[in-house]
Amino acid sequence: MVSVSLPSDQPSGVWFLFIPLALSLLGLTFVIISFFLLKRSKDPFHCIIFFLAIAEWCRAFWWMITYFFDIHNQLVCSAQAFGIEYFTIASWLWAFLFAVKLYASNILDRDLRHISVFHLVAWGVPGVICVVCAVYGSYGITGYWCWINYELFQILFGDCLLALLLACELFIFVVISWHLFAHQSFFAQLRQSRSMATFRMNLFLLVPVISWGWGIADRLVLVITGREVIWLQIVHGQATALQGFLNAVIYGWDPDLRM
Numbered sequence: 001m002v003s004v005s006l007p008s009d010q011p012s013g014v015w016f017l018f019i020p021l022a023l024s025l026l027g028l029t030f031v032i033i034s035f036f037l038l039k040r041s042k043d044p045f046h047c048i049i050f051f052l053a054i055a056e057w058c059r060a061f062w063w064m065i066t067y068f069f070d071i072h073n074q075l076v077c078s079a080q081a082f083g084i085e086y087f088t089i090a091s092w093l094w095a096f097l098f099a100v101k102l103y104a105s106n107i108l109d110r111d112l113r114h115i116s117v118f119h120l121v122a123w124g125v126p127g128v129i130c131v132v133c134a135v136y137g138s139y140g141i142t143g144y145w146c147w148i149n150y151e152l153f154q155i156l157f158g159d160c161l162l163a164l165l166l167a168c169e170l171f172i173f174v175v176i177s178w179h180l181f182a183h184q185s186f187f188a189q190l191r192q193s194r195s196m197a198t199f200r201m202n203l204f205l206l207v208p209v210i211s212w213g214w215g216i217a218d219r220l221v222l223v224i225t226g227r228e229v230i231w232l233q234i235v236h237g238q239a240t241a242l243q244g245f246l247n248a249v250i251y252g253w254d255p256d257l258r259m
Contacts, residue, residue, distance in 0.1 A: 020241035027248025028057040052094035056244040059087035077146035081139035089126035099172045173205040211243035
């Protein structure tokens with residue numbers, strides 16, 4: 001029987017992520033509710049943001065399991081590992097697909113409306129990866145959480161995939177920023193409502209870089225030096241946990257929400 005009370009032997013170090021995770025859950029709940037209140041289901045950009053918020057909300061939820069359940073229970077551990085892995089990759093892919101959509105609209109002048117293909121990629125690919133990890137028995141306790149405990153899969157489905165997606169998103173952010181501000185000053189462009197909307201949307205591409213770039217740096221330092229840097233791990237954890245909150249802040253910077 002799984003206990004729903006906080007485990008008495010919970011290590012104190014795990015609590016430093018509780019507040020950022022709670023902030024992300026609250027912020028993402030705001031995004032999800034406002035999506036329905038403002039009836040934005042016909043806007044493909046806001047649809048992608050909505051599903052990104054769903055994926056990030058679920059990721060934060062599965063992380064929070066650690067605070068209320070005993071992850072040494074095999075069933076709880078397997079469920080948390082699967083949930084964290086699935087929704088983490090789903091959130092990465094939704095952020096990447098949002099970048100692709102933004103690039104197509106602003107640089108290629110093409111309107112990608114095949115959201116069904118986006119669903120296939122964003123929900124299907126994580127499912128395949130999670131099944132592969134489950135078949136190979138790669139889930140287990142990794143520190144304070146349950147996740148992939150097989151290093152090869154951590155590198156392939158974690159570091160390599162993440163680095164590739166972040167590189168693409170950062171490239172698209174730079175290209176769109178150059179496209180916006182190459183011919184006019186920053187403030188002159190922002191006085192135009194369309195440019196302001198594009199600038200705000202473009203900021204969504206920075207959130208994964210800010211949130212997960214520390215994780216890439218943490219892994220590189222570990223590989224190069226063979227030592228763990230505590231402050232880098234703390235920043236990595238905080239930034240990753242705050243991803244949903246940062247997206248909610250950018251989403252809240254919408255004139256329609258302030259009217």
